[in-house]
Amino acid sequence: MHTHLRFGLSALIATLALTLEASAESENSKPQVAYPGSFSRPPSEGEGYNTWLDAVNPDIGETKLDVARLPSRVDNSSRPQFPPIYKQKWGACGQFASVASIFTYEMNVLNGTIADSDATRFPAHFSWNMINNAENKGSEAYHGWEVAKRIGIPTAKSYGGVRHEKIGVWPNGYAIWREAMEYRVSGYRYSPANTIEQLYEARGWLYDRNQPQANQETIGGLFALDGRMGEREKVTVTIPEDEHEGGKKLWTHWGPSGYGHGITCVGYDDEVGYDVNGDGQITNDIDINDDGKITLADWERGAYVVVNSWGEEWANDGRIYLLYSAMIDPTWERGNYLGRVEVSRYKPRRTLKLKVACSDRTDLRMTIGIAGDKKASAPEHVLTPQAFNGWPLFRGSNAGHVPMAGPDDNTPLEVGIDLTSLFKDLGPDKDGKGKFFLQLSRADGSDAVGELLECAILSYDANGELLGKTQLDIQDGTFGESPRKIETVISDLDRK
Ligand SMILES: [Ca+2]
Numbered sequence: 001m002h003t004h005l006r007f008g009l010s011a012l013i014a015t016l017a018l019t020l021e022a023s024a025e026s027e028n029s030k031p032q033v034a035y036p037g038s039f040s041r042p043p044s045e046g047e048g049y050n051t052w053l054d055a056v057n058p059d060i061g062e063t064k065l066d067v068a069r070l071p072s073r074v075d076n077s078s079r080p081q082f083p084p085i086y087k088q089k090w091g092a093c094g095q096f097a098s099v100a101s102i103f104t105y106e107m108n109v110l111n112g113t114i115a116d117s118d119a120t121r122f123p124a125h126f127s128w129n130m131i132n133n134a135e136n137k138g139s140e141a142y143h144g145w146e147v148a149k150r151i152g153i154p155t156a157k158s159y160g161g162v163r164h165e166k167i168g169v170w171p172n173g174y175a176i177w178r179e180a181m182e183y184r185v186s187g188y189r190y191s192p193a194n195t196i197e198q199l200y201e202a203r204g205w206l207y208d209r210n211q212p213q214a215n216q217e218t219i220g221g222l223f224a225l226d227g228r229m230g231e232r233e234k235v236t237v238t239i240p241e242d243e244h245e246g247g248k249k250l251w252t253h254w255g256p257s258g259y260g261h262g263i264t265c266v267g268y269d270d271e272v273g274y275d276v277n278g279d280g281q282i283t284n285d286i287d288i289n290d291d292g293k294i295t296l297a298d299w300e301r302g303a304y305v306v307v308n309s310w311g312e313e314w315a316n317d318g319r320i321y322l323l324y325s326a327m328i329d330p331t332w333e334r335g336n337y338l339g340r341v342e343v344s345r346y347k348p349r350r351t352l353k354l355k356v357a358c359s360d361r362t363d364l365r366m367t368i369g370i371a372g373d374k375k376a377s378a379p380e381h382v383l384t385p386q387a388f389n390g391w392p393l394f395r396g397s398n399a400g401h402v403p404m405a406g407p408d409d410n411t412p413l414e415v416g417i418d419l420t421s422l423f424k425d426l427g428p429d430k431d432g433k434g435k436f437f438l439q440l441s442r443a444d445g446s447d448a449v450g451e452l453l454e455c456a457i458l459s460y461d462a463n464g465e466l467l468g469k470t471q472l473d474i475q476d477g478t479f480g481e482s483p484r485k486i487e488t489v490i491s492d493l494d495r496k
Pocket residue numbers: 274275276277278279280281282283300
C-alpha cells in the first residue's frame with residue numbers, strides 16, 4: 001500500500017511536471033516582453049524596472065487580432081515620416097537606429113509631420129555624447145531612448161544637424177535644451193520573434209501596431225535590431241532573378257562572428273525567400289536544421305526589411321532583407337530581440353536656466369531643491385538631474401571626464417533643466433512664496449572645479465509661452481573643494 005501510494009504520487013508528480021513543462025513551452029511561444037540582458041534596459045534600475053510603465057498604448061500581446069488582416073509586404077521606410085538613409089559617423093550606429101531613424105519616424109507619425117528637413121529630424125549624436133565617455137565608443141538603442149525619457153531630444157535643426165563635428169560636445173544654449181524637453185520617449189520594449197505567434201505580433205506592430213482603426217489607416221511601427229556583422233559575406237546572398245525581389249541582397253543568418261551593430265527593421269515581405277539548404281526549393285515545412293521539428297527556424301521564405309546606417313550606396317539603397325528564421329540563433333542572444341518605442345510630446349511649466357563651467361562634467365554633482373516655506377533651511381523636495389550628476393543611470397557609460405562643453409573646451413555651457421516635477425511636488429501654499437536651493441559640488445575624491453555664472457527660474461503656460469523669469473543673484477559661483485549653495489526666496493509658487 002505504502003509502495004503503491006508512493007508510486008502513484010510520483011507518477012502524478014511526473015505527469016504534473018510534464019503538464020507544467022508543456023504549458024511553459026506554449027507560454028514561451030506567445031508574444032511577450034523580454035529583458036534579455038544589460039543591453040535592453042539600464043541594470044542600475046533593477047529587475048523590477050518596467051520600461052513601458054509611462055506608455056499609453058497596449059503592451060505586447062495585449063491585443064489579439066486576426067493575422068489575416070496583415071498584407072504580405074510592409075515597408076515603412078518608404079513613408080515620408082521616415083528620414084533619409086544615413087551614413088553613420090563613428091560608432092554611433094545604436095543612436096542612428098534608435099534616435100535618428102526610429103525616434104524621428106515615431107515623432108513625425110505622432111505630430112502628423114514628415115521628416116523632410118532638420119526641423120523634423122532628430123540627431124544621432126546628442127544622446128550618443130551623453131553615454132560615450134567622450135570617445136568613439138558604441139552604444140545601445142536604449143541609451144538614446146532613456147536620454148529621451150530623462151532629458152528629451154532637440155531637433156537636428158537647433159542641434160546643428162543629425163551629426164556633430166566633434167565627439168563629446170554638448171550643445172551650448174538654453175533654447176536647445178528647452179526644445180529637447182518637448183520631444184520624449186514614454187516607453188520602450190524588447191521582445192523575441194522566435195515563434196510563429198511572436199512573428200505575427202511583430203508583423204502586426206510593423207503594419208498597424210496591432211491597433212487597427214476603423215476607416216482609417218494606422219501607420220505601423222519600427223524595431224531596433226542588433227545584428228552580428230562579422231564575416232557577413234558568408235551569410236549575404238543575392239535573391240535569384242526569377243524569384244520575388246530577384247537581384248536584391250538578403251541575409252540568411254546573422255554573421256558567424258563579430259560584435260553587435262545597431263540597425264532598423266522597417267517592415268517585412270512574406271514572399272521573399274532563399275533556398276538556404278540548397279535542395280532546389282524554398283520551403284517553410286521541411287526540417288532544414290535537422291532538429292527533428294519544423295519550426296520558424298526552418299523557414300526559407302519570409303523576411304524582414306532592414307535599413308542600415310552605412311549610406312544609400314550599401315546593399316539595395318541602404319536596405320537589405322533578413323530572413324525571419326535568422327532571428328532564431330542561440331549563438332547570438334543579443335540580436336534575437338526586437339526593440340520598439342513609444343514617443344510623446346511634453347511641455348515643461350518650470351525650468352532652470354544655468355550657465356555653468358566645470359572641469360569634469362561627470363564628476364559634477366548638482367542638487368536642486370524646493371521648500372514651500374520661504375524661511376525653510378532645507379529643501380522638502382530635491383531633484384538630481386542625471387546629466388549633471390554623472391549619469392548614474394548608465395554607470396560607466398557616462399559623458400566622460402571632460403569639461404562641461406566637451407573635450408579640451410573650458411567654455412561655460414548654457415543649459416536648461418526641467419523643474420516641473422519638482423514644483424508639482426509642493427502642495428498648496430498660503431502666501432505663494434517658497435525657497436529654492438541649488439547646490440553644486442563634485443564627486444567624492446574628485447579634483448573637479450567649476451563656476452556657476454548665471455541662474456534663472458523660468459515659468460511657462462500650458463502652451464509653452466514664457467510667463468516669467470526669476471534671475472538669481474550670484475555673488476560668487478565658484479565650487480570645487482567647497483560646495484556652492486545658492487538659496488533664494490521665490491514668489492510665484494501658486495502659478496501652476
Ligand atoms: Ca530549401
